[in-house]
Amino acid sequence: MRMMKPYFSVLKLRLLHGMQYRSAALAGVATQFFWGFMYIMIFEAFYDQALHNPPMSLKELITYLWLQQSFLAFIMLWFRDNELFDLITTGNIAYELCRPCGIYGYWYAKLLAQRLASALLRCFPILLVAFLLPQPYRMTLPPDALTFLYFCAALILGLLLLTAISMFIYISVFVTLSPTGSLLVFGVFGEFFAGLVIPLPLMPPWLQEMTYLLPFRLTADFPFRVYSGHIPHNEALAGIVFQLLWLAALVLLGRLALTKALTKVVVQGG
Amino acid sequence: MIAVEGLSKSFKVAKRSTGLRQATKALFFREHTTVNALNDLSFSINPGEIVGYIGPNGAGKSTTIKVMSGILVPDRGTCTIMGYTPWKDRVAYVKNIGVVFGQRSQLWWDVPVIDSFELLRDIYKVPDKEYKANLDLLIETLELSTFIKLPVRQLSLGQRMRCEIAASLLHSPKILFLDEPTIGLDAVSKIAVRKFIKTINLEKDVTIILTTHDMFDIEALADRVLLIGKGKLLYDGRLNELRSRFGSHKTITVDYRVMEKPIAISGAELLSWTPERCVMSVDTGKVTVSEVITQLSNQVDLLDVAIEARPIEEIIVQLYKEYQI
Amino acid sequence: MNLYFNYLLILFKSQMQYRTSFWLLTAGQFLVPFSLFAGLYFLFERFGQIRGWDFFEVALCFAVIHMAFAVSECFARGFDTFSSLVRTGDFDRLLVRPRSTFLQVLGSKFEFTRFGRLFQSIIVLVWALSSLSIEWSVIKVMTLFLMVVSGVFIFTGIFMLAATLCFWTIQGLEVVNIFTDGGREMAQYPLNIYQKWVTRFFTFVIPFGTVNYLPLMYLLGKSEGNELLYMLTPAAGIVFILPCLLVWNLGVRHYRSTGS
Numbered sequence: 001m002r003m004m005k006p007y008f009s010v011l012k013l014r015l016l017h018g019m020q021y022r023s024a025a026l027a028g029v030a031t032q033f034f035w036g037f038m039y040i041m042i043f044e045a046f047y048d049q050a051l052h053n054p055p056m057s058l059k060e061l062i063t064y065l066w067l068q069q070s071f072l073a074f075i076m077l078w079f080r081d082n083e084l085f086d087l088i089t090t091g092n093i094a095y096e097l098c099r100p101c102g103i104y105g106y107w108y109a110k111l112l113a114q115r116l117a118s119a120l121l122r123c124f125p126i127l128l129v130a131f132l133l134p135q136p137y138r139m140t141l142p143p144d145a146l147t148f149l150y151f152c153a154a155l156i157l158g159l160l161l162l163t164a165i166s167m168f169i170y171i172s173v174f175v176t177l178s179p180t181g182s183l184l185v186f187g188v189f190g191e192f193f194a195g196l197v198i199p200l201p202l203m204p205p206w207l208q209e210m211t212y213l214l215p216f217r218l219t220a221d222f223p224f225r226v227y228s229g230h231i232p233h234n235e236a237l238a239g240i241v242f243q244l245l246w247l248a249a250l251v252l253l254g255r256l257a258l259t260k261a262l263t264k265v266v267v268q269g270g
Numbered sequence: 271m272i273a274v275e276g277l278s279k280s281f282k283v284a285k286r287s288t289g290l291r292q293a294t295k296a297l298f299f300r301e302h303t304t305v306n307a308l309n310d311l312s313f314s315i316n317p318g319e320i321v322g323y324i325g326p327n328g329a330g331k332s333t334t335i336k337v338m339s340g341i342l343v344p345d346r347g348t349c350t351i352m353g354y355t356p357w358k359d360r361v362a363y364v365k366n367i368g369v370v371f372g373q374r375s376q377l378w379w380d381v382p383v384i385d386s387f388e389l390l391r392d393i394y395k396v397p398d399k400e401y402k403a404n405l406d407l408l409i410e411t412l413e414l415s416t417f418i419k420l421p422v423r424q425l426s427l428g429q430r431m432r433c434e435i436a437a438s439l440l441h442s443p444k445i446l447f448l449d450e451p452t453i454g455l456d457a458v459s460k461i462a463v464r465k466f467i468k469t470i471n472l473e474k475d476v477t478i479i480l481t482t483h484d485m486f487d488i489e490a491l492a493d494r495v496l497l498i499g500k501g502k503l504l505y506d507g508r509l510n511e512l513r514s515r516f517g518s519h520k521t522i523t524v525d526y527r528v529m530e531k532p533i534a535i536s537g538a539e540l541l542s543w544t545p546e547r548c549v550m551s552v553d554t555g556k557v558t559v560s561e562v563i564t565q566l567s568n569q570v571d572l573l574d575v576a577i578e579a580r581p582i583e584e585i586i587v588q589l590y591k592e593y594q595i
Numbered sequence: 596m597n598l599y600f601n602y603l604l605i606l607f608k609s610q611m612q613y614r615t616s617f618w619l620l621t622a623g624q625f626l627v628p629f630s631l632f633a634g635l636y637f638l639f640e641r642f643g644q645i646r647g648w649d650f651f652e653v654a655l656c657f658a659v660i661h662m663a664f665a666v667s668e669c670f671a672r673g674f675d676t677f678s679s680l681v682r683t684g685d686f687d688r689l690l691v692r693p694r695s696t697f698l699q700v701l702g703s704k705f706e707f708t709r710f711g712r713l714f715q716s717i718i719v720l721v722w723a724l725s726s727l728s729i730e731w732s733v734i735k736v737m738t739l740f741l742m743v744v745s746g747v748f749i750f751t752g753i754f755m756l757a758a759t760l761c762f763w764t765i766q767g768l769e770v771v772n773i774f775t776d777g778g779r780e781m782a783q784y785p786l787n788i789y790q791k792w793v794t795r796f797f798t799f800v801i802p803f804g805t806v807n808y809l810p811l812m813y814l815l816g817k818s819e820g821n822e823l824l825y826m827l828t829p830a831a832g833i834v835f836i837l838p839c840l841l842v843w844n845l846g847v848r849h850y851r852s853t854g855s
Contacts, residue, residue, distance in 0.1 A: 027770035034773040038781050038789075045788035046642045054641065178616050184623035188630050197634035202641055281853065341690045343852045357851060365693045376688055380609035389605050392598045393692055393699075421612070 007109035014117035025121045032069040032126055039065050040137060055201040059140060060228040064199055066130040066139040067224045073118035074159045075194060075220040077166055078187040081111060084170050085179040093262070103262065104255045107170065112163045143229040150236045154223035157243040162219040164250040165190065171254065174261040195221030201230070215246040271477055272315040272338070272445070277347035278501075279308040279333055307333040308344065309501035317444075320471050320478045322492030322509070324485075326590055330501040331481045335447050338479070339369050352444060365394065368438035372450035375430070376437055377422045383433050384418050387440060394441035401440060408436040412466055428459025435463065439470065446470075448480045452487055464490045485583050497589065504593045512585060519580045520552045520559055527571035538562050551580075598694070602702030610707055617708060624711030628661050632719060635783070646788045651726045652815055656807045657783040658720035659739070663746025663806065664779045665713035671751040673703040675775075677758035678765045686850070696847050697840065700758070729814060738810050738826045745832030746782075746806045752839035753778065753801065759846035774801060782807045805832040 040062055047058045056064075073079065084107060087093045097103070130139040142148045165186075172182045191197065193216040200211060200221045211217050222239050225231045231239065282302045307330045315321055325331050336342040337349060340356035340363050349356060354363040370376075377386040391401045409415050412432045417425055425433065431451065438446065448467070452460045468491060470476050480492060488495060488509060495512060497505035505512070522538075525547050532543045537557030541549040552562055559577060566572060610617055635657060639650040648656075668675060677700060680686045689699040729735065757771035778801065786794045786808040798804030805828040812818040813825035 023764060024769060027768065030770050031773050031777070034777050035780075037793075038777065041789045041793065042645075042784060045645050045784075046638060048646065049644065050642050176619070178619055181616065181619040181623055184620070184627065188623075188626050192630045192633070197630055198638055203637055204640055207637070336687065339691050341687050341851060343848075360690065361693045361695070364691050367691065369688075369691045371684075371688070374684060374688065378605055378609060380612045381605055385605055385608065389601050392601050393694055395693075 007105075007113070010110050011113035011116060014113045015120065017117070028118075028122050029125050032072060032122065033129070036065055036069040036126075036130070037137070044136070056199060056230060058136065060225075060230050061199065062137065063140050063228045064224045066126070067227060068196065068220065070123040070126040070130070071119055071155065073115045073122065074155065075162060075196065076187075077162070077169065077190040077194075078183055079111075079115060079118075079166070080179070080183060081114060081170075082179075084110070085173060088170065088173045089177055089179065097262070104167070104251075104258050108163060108167060108251075111166055112159070115159065115163065140228070142227050146233065147226065147229055147236075150233065150240070151223055151227040153240055154226045154236065154243065157240060157247065158219040158223045161215060161243055161247050161250065164247060164254055165215065165219070167254045168250075168257070171257045171261055174264070190216050193217060194219055200225075215250065218243050218246060271317045271352060272479075273348075273350045274314065274334075274338070275312050275348045277308050277311040277334070277337060277344050277349060278306070279330075279337065279342065279344045280304050280306045306501050308337070308347075311347070311498070311501065311503055313496060313503060313506055315477065315479070317477055318471070318475050319494060320467070320480065320492050322488040322495045323479055323481045323498065324483075324488060324495060324586065325498040325504075329498045331498060332449065333501075334498070335369075335449055335479070335481060339367060339447055340364055365441065366444050368441070368443035368446045370434050370438050370446070370448050370451055372431070372434075372448070372453040375422065375434065377430070377433060379422050382419045382421055383414070383425075386422070386433075387437060390437055390440055396441045400442065404440050404442060408439060411469055412436055412462075426459075428455050428462070431455060431459065431463060432466070435466065439476075442474070443476065445477045445479070448478060448482075450482055451480070452482065452484055460484070460487075467491055485586055497593075499590070499593050505589070512589070518554045519584075520554060521549065521578045521580060522552055522559065522562060523547065523549045523576040523578075524563075524566060524572060525574040526566075527573065529570050533566065533569055535562055535565050599698065599702055603705060606702075606705045607707060610705075620708040621711035624665075624708050625715045626711075628712055628715050631780075631783070632657065632715075645784065648785050648788070651723045652811070653784060654719055654723035655727065655814075656785055656811055658716045658723055659742050659811075660746060660779055660782045660803075660807055661716035662713060662720065662743050664750055665709045665716060666743070667747045667750035667754065669706050669709040669713070670747075671701060671754045672706040672709075673700045674751070674754035674758040676704060677754075678761045678768060681761045681850075682765060690851070697843065727815070730816070734826060735814055738814060738829065741826075741829035742806050742810050745829035746803075748833045748836045749802060749806065750775065750778070752836045755836075755839045755843050759843050762846040762850040778803060785811060802832045802835050805829055 043061055043065075044058065047054060047061075068075065127139070130137075131141075133139070142151060169182050169186045172186070173179050176182050193211050193214050195203075195211075195217055200208060200217055203211065218239065222231070222243070226236045226239070281304070283305055309330075311330075311334065323331055323334070333342065337344050338351065338356055340360045343357040351363070352366055354366075356363050376390075377383060378389070387405065390396075396404075409418065412435070414429075414432060414436060417429050418433075422430060422433070435448075435451065451467070452463055455463065464487060467478060467480070471478050478491075480487065482488060492509060495505065495507065495509050496503060521541070529543075529545055529548070532540055532548065534540075535550075535557070538550045538552045541551055543549075550562070552559055563572075563575060632654075635653065636650070639645075639653070643649075645653065673680075680689075680700070680703065689696055689703075692699060753771075753774045757768065757775065760768060760771065778797070781789070781793075781797065782803040786797055786804045789797075794804065794808075798808070809818075809825050809828040813822055818825045
């Protein structure tokens with residue numbers, strides 16, 4: 001527990017920081033609502049005259065979209081931490097090496113805390129209102145309690161996984177030295193394959209197969225479809241195992257890559 | 271040339287609180303406080319003067335400069351500069367002034383200095399002939415020729431400040447506002463900048479208003495000082511008068527063999543004390559320096575005595591203390 | 596105008612100092628709308644049409660809006676990133692210069708990397724136009740051109756409104772994304788696919804409808820009644836900039852009285 005203390009302080013600091021900016025939080029909520037409505041209307045229009053039955057009902061899709069807006073901070077790759085970027089591009093990373101905790105763990109906690117703080121401030125008002133909206137925009141409850149439990153597990157693992165992925169953005173900046181460039185590339189590909197542009201079931205089959213091979217969909221598409229029951233329980237369990245495996249692999253890989261990048265910095269720094 | 275009459279300006283500032291509970295509270299309520307940045311300020315400045323505008327941080331210096339340069343509109347009061355009201359005819363008025371903000375740059379960071387100058391020429395619509403003449407003069411007096419073709423980001427702070435000042439003089443303004451022009455400069459650059467300010471004041475008859483925290487700037491340049499505190503004008507007069515008013519103090523540093531405990535001498539204030547050395551400030555109006563030394567030598571074995579006039583910095587500190595600002 | 600060109604030149608020189616980053620970002624800007632367009636394509640592959648519009652018609656709409664957005668982000672970037680100008684206090688600097696604040700802010704920044712996005716949109720435009728059977732006439736070409744111009748004016752107007760907000764608060768500016776990014780995203784489909792109130796809002800308040808819906812109907816031969824009226828609607832979008840200018844000037848006045 002004592003080892004975790006610095007990480008908790010980071011989280012608390014972030015929460016405090018976020019609360020100072022109430023208008024920012026309000027603005028965020030308003031923005032997310034707009035996007036939610038817009039996407040729903042677009043899909044509504046597509047579904048209106050669909051010839052075949054789409055592989056995902058409009059109701060499931062709407063719940064999917066509201067979850068996406070509520071937990072945006074859990075699933076967006078372009079959440080940037082300028083402090084870390086500056087550390088890397090200016091070479092001040094050397095100071096970070098003096099801290100008593102490992103850099104990977106510290107950065108991971110920092111990024112995680114940032115996402116948690118932002119989501120905590122924003123998800124409840126969005127969810128609350130989304131449950132009270134008139135049909136057809138209303139968000140639905142999960143079919144049963146077990147589904148909800150699966151969803152919670154999948155969402156949290158998804159967040160851990162996404163943070164692990166986002167660590168690679170920062171590590172890549174050691175090479176590209178262009179935060180915006182790295183963010184752009186990771187963001188565009190990652191979000192497309194996470195099902196944020198269009199949900200996975202609506203993609204053509206060949207693309208779906210490709211997406212299933214990548215970890216991105218486990219961060220957003222997977223937990224959201226578990227929630228609506230679109231993914232049955234046995235598949236959900238398998239998915240959670242996959243999440244764990246990917247998480248272990250990515251953290252391990254990330255640690256290796258970071259260590260390598262750091263030794264290079266130290267060598268360069270003489 | 272400049273007439274300021276009854277200028278007042280207040281700002282609303284939101285209170286920021288710390289702690290999780292306070293922060294939560296601030297989500298719903300926010301308290302404001304009103305700060306009177308300027309409070310019935312009046313003064314006038316004649317053509318060709320160099321005026322030092324001093325005061326502690328937050329006294330209202332930059333607010334005054336902002337009002338006089340047409341950026342801010344005051345709540346009350348009038349200000350007439352060369353027949354203009356700065357905040358009313360902004361575009362017509364600002365053609366006649368130059369402003370240097372010491373902490374900010376007006377040059378384009380990534381391009382050669384000369385490119386910035388040319389763009390400024392177009393912004394101010396300076397006729398070619400006048401631009402050429404001004405540029406030549408500035409390059410010569412400020413010795414810019416060696417780095418004028420370099421991008422600004424490669425210049426040293428001193429070189430950059432020289433370019434900043436040159437940039438604000440390209441359109442031959444009649445008034446120059448200098449907001450901390452020597453901040454962060456090394457000794458050599460400071461002296462160069464001061465010398466140049468003096469030169470353009472004399473040769474081009476430019477009226478200069480200068481804010482600074484460096485009292486040596488004031489000493490070297492300004493023959494008149496305006497002291498402002500809490501938005502009010504506290505002192506307006508010659509620097510020399512200030513000095514004679516507060517300069518009656520001398521600082522004496524004494525080294526001696528051993529002093530068991532501090533010795534009290536009336537009229538002398540003990541500034542620091544150790545068994546080997548003490549520093550005291552002597553008010554020569556009450557007790558003479560020789561009297562103090564005599565009293566000291568009667569009690570301890572003196573090794574060395576140094577007597578200094580009070581530096582201008584200390585006078586200002588004393589002044590701030592006196593006005594409780 | 597001459598001054599504006601000089602601003603352009605000096606900023607272009609600045610950006611050319613960082614050539615690698617410049618090309619990287621230009622390429623990135625090419626990719627961003629590409630993933631959006633891919634999403635659009637896949638949706639049409641599954642559903643075939645959206646409220647009677649087919650893929651190439653929507654692609655045309657997409658191209659026009661993204662072209663307009665790219666151009667305005669390139670040239671009106673100064674307003675888009677205005678909050679930093681206020682935060683650093685550099686706006687004061689603009690106020691002590693004898694030119695209009697509008698021109699100076701416009702000239703404070705250009706984002707040339709947005710040509711990547713523009714290029715991508717032009718490819719989509721060419722593809723859409725070559726697959727649609729439109730009977731071209733001089734007036735139709737003009738209408739298409741006007742659509743893009745009108746879009747540029749609307750986006751610039753929105754950037755200005757957002758910038759004006761900075762005079763009051765530099766927090767919560769995220770909400771402006773609804774009208775910039777949101778407007779772009781929304782207007783990449785013809786407006787009539789949305790609910791009535793949305794269509795109305797984005798026609799009469801923020802006139803995206805005059806860019807991507809009314810003239811599009813005329814272009815595709817779907818319009819009824821007076822064609823000239825349809826053709827002229829983009830002009831209404833251009834007028835949108837006038838109230839924005841007014842609001843901007845109000846904002847500058849507020850700034851000068853509070854100095855915040």
